[in-house]
Amino acid sequence: MASETPILSIVGVTKTFGGLVAVNDLSMDIHEGEAVGLMGPNGAGKTTIITIISGQYKPDRGMIKFKGNDISGLPPHSICHLGISRTYQIPQPFGNLTALQNIAVAAMYGKGVGKAAAEAEASKIIDIVGLSDKRDVPARDLMAITLKRLELARALATNPKLLLIDEVAAGLIETEIPRLLNILKEVRSMGITYILIEHVLKVMMEAVDRVTVIDYGTKIAEGKPSEVMEDKKVITAYFG
Numbered sequence: 671m672a673s674e675t676p677i678l679s680i681v682g683v684t685k686t687f688g689g690l691v692a693v694n695d696l697s698m699d700i701h702e703g704e705a706v707g708l709m710g711p712n713g714a715g716k717t718t719i720i721t722i723i724s725g726q727y728k729p730d731r732g733m734i735k736f737k738g739n740d741i742s743g744l745p746p747h748s749i750c751h752l753g754i755s756r757t758y759q760i761p762q763p764f765g766n767l768t769a770l771q772n773i774a775v776a777a778m779y780g781k782g783v784g785k786a787a788a789e790a791e792a793s794k795i796i797d798i799v800g801l802s803d804k805r806d807v808p809a810r811d812l813m814a815i816t817l818k819r820l821e822l823a824r825a826l827a828t829n830p831k832l833l834l835i836d837e838v839a840a841g842l843i844e845t846e847i848p849r850l851l852n853i854l855k856e857v858r859s860m861g862i863t864y865i866l867i868e869h870v871l872k873v874m875m876e877a878v879d880r881v882t883v884i885d886y887g888t889k890i891a892e893g894k895p896s897e898v899m900e901d902k903k904v905i906t907a908y909f910g
């Protein structure tokens with residue numbers, strides 16, 4: 671594994687907002703087929719990292735390499751077409767379009783296919799995320815929790831090789847967690863590599879191979895989920 675070119679390399683990336691250093695000289699490699707967790711307290715810089723990877727923010731320093739090629743500076747649609755897709759912590763659907771139409775629009779955008787092919791693709795994906803019964807409901811009428819699954823579906827519809835998932839379990843009740851874990855398993859079986867940002871520990875423990883923990887934009891620990899949870903630096907970052 672280690673000798674292969676990583677699917678994604680974050681190389682010394684720094685991002686500041688005014689005087690605030692949101693991401694501080696961060697480096698990490700992700701290999702094809704891996705599921706990697708990204709943890710850290712509120713404001714640690716997790717969302718900023720995936721916003722940089724997906725091209726909406728440019729890093730101040732450092733670069734992002736996808737399959738060995740520098741992609742930092744490419745516009746978001748080019749990065750999407752290369753095979754990187756993200757979800758948003760706050761879902762951003764088209765409220766007046768149905769669940770199925772929202773997914774189909776993402777398929778048209780990401781795959782460059784026509785309406786009929788996009789709707790066929792959307793029908794497959796809506797099954798995977800378990801929203802078939804909501805297919806004709808306008809997104810504005812869906813509950814917040816359902817919108818999280820629609821976010822995942824929209825990201826999947828662009829046919830990603832690498833999926834960046836930002837807190838998709840937030841707000842789920844206990845009994846809904848196994849269903850989400852099954853969806854993530856299905857995503858893996860589709861051959862998709864993912865980075866998962868998650869505060870829900872049960873999800874993190876079961877859905878990733880390893881975890882990187884950041885605090886104030888700096889990596890403070892990495893390893894197996896069970897190991898990093900016991901790391902003193904991690905406990906201090908979360909609980910002071």
Ligand SMILES: Nc1ncnc2c1ncn2[C@@H]1O[C@H](COP(=O)(O)OP(=O)(O)OP(=O)(O)O)[C@@H](O)[C@H]1O
Nearest residue numbers: 687690692710711712713714715716717718719759
């Ligand atoms: N567009 C922006 N302009 C100014 N500051 C920003 C911007 N985006 C993020 N920040 C700041 O950068 C830091 C990192 O934010 P980020 O959203 O990446 O954290 P996070 O780890 O995703 O937190 P959370 O767990 O709350 O989602 C925070 O201090 C945040 O206020």
Ligand SMILES: [Mg+2]
Nearest residue numbers: 716717718759
């Ligand atoms: Mg965030």
